[in-house]
Amino acid sequence: MFKSNIRDDAGSGAGEVSRHSTLKYPFRLNFYEKPPLGDVTIEEFELFAIDRLRVLGEIESSWARNRPSEEVRKVVGDQCAKYVPLSNNTAKTVELDEQRRKDHIGHFVLRLAFCRSEELRRRFVKAETALFRVRYDADDTLERQQFLKSMKFDWSGITHEEGIALQDQLNTLIGAPEENTDFSGFLKVKWTRIPDLVEKRKVVLKGGWAFVPATEQSALVFHEFQTTLECALEATSKALPRLDEDTRIIPLLNNLSQGFLSGASFDWGSSTATTAGGVTADMIDEMARKHFPFCMRYQHEELRKRKHLPHFSRLEYGLFLKVLGLPIEEALIFWRKSFSKITDDKFNKEYKYNIRHSFGLEGKRANYPAKTCMQIIMERGQKDMECHGCPFATFASENLQTALMSMYNVGSQDMGEILHLVKGQHYHVACTRVWEISHGVKKGAGLDGESVTHPNLYAAKSREFEKARTKQESGEDVVMAEG
Amino acid sequence: MTIHDDGLSPEAMLAFYQRLYPFKSIFHWLNHEPAPTRLFVNREFAFTLQGDVYLRYNSFANADELKKQICTLNPTRFEIGPVYSARPRDKRTVRPTAFKPLQRELVFDIDMTDYDSVRRCCSEANICSRCWVFIAAAVKVLDRSIRGQFGYNHLLWVYSGRRGIHLWVSDQEAMELNDEERKAVANYLTVVGGGKEKKKKVNVRQGSKPLPPGIGEFINLLQDIFPPLILQDQDCFAGEVGAEELLALLPANAQIEPLRKKWTADPDRSSEEKWDDVRNQVKINGKKTAPGKLLLAAMEDIVLQYTWPRIDAEVSKHRNHLLKAPFCVHPKTGRVCVPVDPTRIDEFDPAEVPTVGQLLREIDEAMMINNEDDAEGTQHLPDWEKTSLKPYVALLDAHNKALMEETRRRKRGDKNTDTSTSKSLSYVVRHRLWPLLRWTIAYEEHVYAQVGDVRTHLVTAEGLLPLLLVSILFVPCFVPSLCFRRYIMH
Incomplete structure (x- = not known):
């Protein structure tokens, strides 16, 4: 009865309308088998992708922070509601098609951005599958069933004879x-389709088949x-070089994928614009004390102590x-x-x-972004005098305690x-x-719900x-700027 | 003949490689067919040379090249790795992304050292025929599980030369498992775990619920092995220490106090008697009551803890793990790593496995007889046929025959389009080519960029050319895709 949607149309777009409703996207869930058709403005192209990236970034950082799955579900649910809301068919007051179109386009743009390397593909698939899982679990039972029916998976039930042969085990x-x-x-099904169920012994195995x-x-x-997406990403990566474009889209995609690599801190990693500016050389001492993350504060103190840095x-x-906003003149x-x-x-x-070189004023004149936590953690000094790298990773336990205390x-x-x-390497x-401790907010609140992925994020x-806080204290109405 | 006295001198090793090592059989086993394919050419070999020099990423075009290199380097042993997407010897010249492990046998390693906590006869590197019974039990369970549950048929068991055994599964499907799937198999088969400090090492069920079916299938087999091995031969629960060990494994809430009293009073009770006491306690508790059920479950768990195969899971989890090749010589014992017939595992005695020195003596003797008789018939035979290595090579050759037969059958099947291949073709079309093409079309036709009021169409005349090329390339794939789509519509 749901024959006429998604799967069986030939790409014209006309067949998308299912019989029981006038929606272009009849279901909240989407397997993203069909690329979005129709016009996409360049603004939408970027905006939808960035919004989706925020959600995926949150999923990744949840893993890094080792949140329990219940909490992940809640956090991701919140992020979704904020950036890529999707409502059930019963919702009357929202533009269902508009929401779902945004979800659809966002997904496909990110596919383009993340199909280029194996590493990116792997992470994208993992995060997208997790997102799908959250949405699937939260979906209305009836709608979910209808959605599954519409997908026509080629799974077979078991015959009566097979059942009898394995009666005891089943x-x-x-x-x-x-x-x-x-x-x-x-x-x-073949057992290789559900390795995690096999691993947990939640199926009966017989001759390579899992029941x-x-x-x-x-x-x-x-x-x-997951497998559909993996295949599609590989296909996309092969098709990408043939994509005809007018130099506006590729840089955009580059930005997006770079953002994901540096732990979703794309706002910091790729943007060359600095926060506010107006920082002067003599403000650094005070700022270091109040706002710098451990790594930078340690280097600042070393600088003051040694009058030099490697x-x-x-x-x-x-x-x-x-x-942070220190202009070149002030930096010098x-x-x-x-x-x-x-x-x-x-x-x-x-x-x-x-x-001057690091400000892009010499040599090849590249405007280098600041290093992300990931890079800082990976690069640690080997020589005696070196003090860069993530101190959580490099400090001996006793030194770490003294330093954090002081x-x-x-x-x-x-x-x-x-x-x-630190012992578990969750730097x-x-x-x-x-x-959280130094700003007196409660545990798990993070930096407005985010975790540290970039020293500049910490400082900002x-x-x-x-x-x-100062505004609050002076009694004004406070509107926190949104991340 | 001084070189034969010390079986492990470099000269003896060289003679072994030159005259005895069955390169041809190893080639067939790795390659699955007579003419060299990617399975052999892209396969990594790693050599351990005299003085512990380790050479990785070697690869060879055929068996002769492998033999030549091995005779030149004369390694103390060599290991086999995965089939890569490029030739391992070209590793430095290809892009890192183009050099990935693709296939490899599914391998398992069972090592006697993992049984140290449950064996009383030997420890660490030592092994005797009594401890081999543990390995035999493991082989029986693992062999049945891999064949019956996972459905693989081409299993080669190889004695590791000292105190363990390796299993190589060469079925095409097993070769193609990815790391995630290998991890699933390894964890599925790992029942005993929890580390040194944990007493109860089997935790695969909740309370007294039945064992998961994959494990429960073997409980009867292991319950038969348990009494002679653990209770009689190894006598694991003897004395006070043994009694404590057993008590620690029984659930505290299953009314076991009478047992503790009884055993403290009579420290000389044998393992068998203690086990009978536990069984009696189940009867006293009543089989249907909660404590009775708990105790019964605990008894099953104890059987598993002492006899379930203890595989080294890390070896199985990754495609790029290296494992010592069959027929290598163990550097400490001088014994050859020979294939083992799993149906006759009980008869296998590691002490009877030929050593290098012994084999070389056998050749000499055979040559002496040969010279006396001057019988022409035996002269063209390879040297290993004249020694006690012969039955082992024959075992590998029989294994290879079945493997190669299946490869032939599959290849023939591929030519005539049977149902399975047409399904996979339609899968490829549906999941790979169709989205690709549609995405290209969608992109070309429908992505407009709006900047202010100016609308620029992205498609230019040059842009259509690659699209045309793509369509031409994929026309053959289109026909089945159309058929297939018609099929799913009805």
Whole structure:
């Protein structure tokens, strides 16, 4: 009865309308088998993708923060409602088609952005499948059934003979009485389609076939979604070079995929615009104390102590300051003053070029983005004097405790938790926790619900937080700027 | 003949490779057909040379090239890795993304050291015929599980030369499993776990619910092996220590206090008697009551903990794990890693496996007899046919024959389009080509860019050319796709 939707039309777009409603997208869930047809404005193209990326980014950071699945569901649900809302068919007051179109287009744009490398494809598929899973679980039961019916999966049930042959095992599996012979709810598929169910021993295996009880069938749907998407992404990656475009779309896609790679902190990683600007060299000391993340604060203190910093620290810290809003003139003043033991001549010869270079004023004139947490964690100093890298990863436990206590007033109770996180290599989570502690917000609140993925995010959120608080204290109406 | 006295001198190894190692059989086994294919050419070989020098990413065009290189390098042993998407020897010249492991046998490694907590006869690297019974039990379960539950047929069991056994599964489907699927198999088959500090190492069910079907299938088999091996031979629960070990595995809420009292009073009770006491306690509790059921379940779990195969799961989980090749020589024992017949696993005795020194002596003897008789008939035979290696090579050759027969059958099947291939073709069309093409069309036709009021059409005359090319390329694929779509519409 739902024959006339999604699957069986030849690409004209006319067949999308199902008989029982006038909706272009009859279901809330979508397997994204058909590319969006019709006009897409360039603004929509970018906006829809970015909104979806926020949701996917949140999913990834949930994994990194090791949130329990219940909480992930809630957090992702909230993010979805904010950026890519999708309502059930029963919703009367919203433009269902418009919501679903946004979801549809966003997905396909991200496909284009994330199909290029194996790593990107893998992460995209994982995040998208998780998103689908959240939506599937939250869907209205009846609508979900209709949706599944419309998909016409090629799964076969089991025959009566097969059921009888495996009667004991099937009954043991579902905890039915021994004499039960009704196995109509079981499906028979190749075991490789549901490896996770096999691993948990939730199916009966026989000769390479898995007999899946009715209660576990959602796993099959997710697996189907995942494999369809994997294949489609590979196909897209092969088709991408043949895409005819007028130089507006490729840079956009590049931006999107770069954003995802640096832990969804695309606002920081790729944008060259700095926050607010107007930071001057003499403000750095105070800002370091109030707003800098551990890595940058440590390097700042080392700079003050040694009156010098090694090359990689200059690079890492210098780029951080640039994005923080320190203009080139101020940066030169800052570094000149900081390196108080060397002569003007030496500074101009050996350091000035590099500072100008990092601002894109020398050499190939590339405007380098500040390093993300991921990069900082991966690059750790090997030599004795080096102090770049993520201190959560590089510090010995005792040093970490002393440093956190003196810099961020971390109490002994929270210290245990942070050390535990560090031990499990969840460095961002530890850093996020420090933010929470030093700003006096409750555990799990994060940086307005986000976790630290970039030192500049840490600093910007901290400044925003302070601004909001001073406003509040002075009794004004506060409207927090949205991330 | 001084070189034969020390079986492991480099000279003996070289003689072994030159005269005895069955390169041809190994080639057939890895290649699945007579003419070299990607399965062999893109296969990684890793050599361990004298002095622990390790050479990875070697690959060879055929069996002769492999033999030549092995005779030149004279490694103490060599390992077999996966089939890559390019020749491993070209690894440095191809892009890293174009060099990925694609296929490899599904492998399992069972090592006697994992049984140290349950064996009393030996420990660590030592092995005797008594501990081999553990391996035999493991082989029986694993062999049946892989064949019966996973449906694979081409299983090669290989003695690892000292204290363990390897399993190589060469079915096409098994070769193509990805890492996630391998992990699933390994974890599915891992029942005993939890680390050294954990006493109860089997936790596969809740309370006294029945065992999951995949495990429950083997409980009868293992319950037969358990009494002679664990209770009589190894006598695992003897003495106070043994009693404590057993008590720790019984659920505290199953009224086991009488047992503790009884065993403390009589520390000389044998393992068998203690096991009978537990069984009696079940009767006393009543089989249908909750404590009775708990105790029964615990008894099954104990049987599993002592006899279920303890596989080294990490070996099985990744395609690119290297595993020692069959017929290599174990550097410590000098024994050859020979194939083992799983149906006669009980008769296998590791002490009877030929060593290099022994085999070389056998050749010499055969040559001496040969010279005396001057019988022409035996001269053209390969040297291994004259030694006790012969039955083992014959075992591998029989295995290869079945494997190659299946490859032939499959290839023939591919030519005549039977139902399975036409299905996979339609799958390819539906999932790969069709979305690709439609996306291209959709993109070309419908993406307009709006900037202010100016609307620019993206399609230009040059833009249509690649589209035309794509269509021409895919025309053959279109026909079945149309047929298929008609099929799903009705």
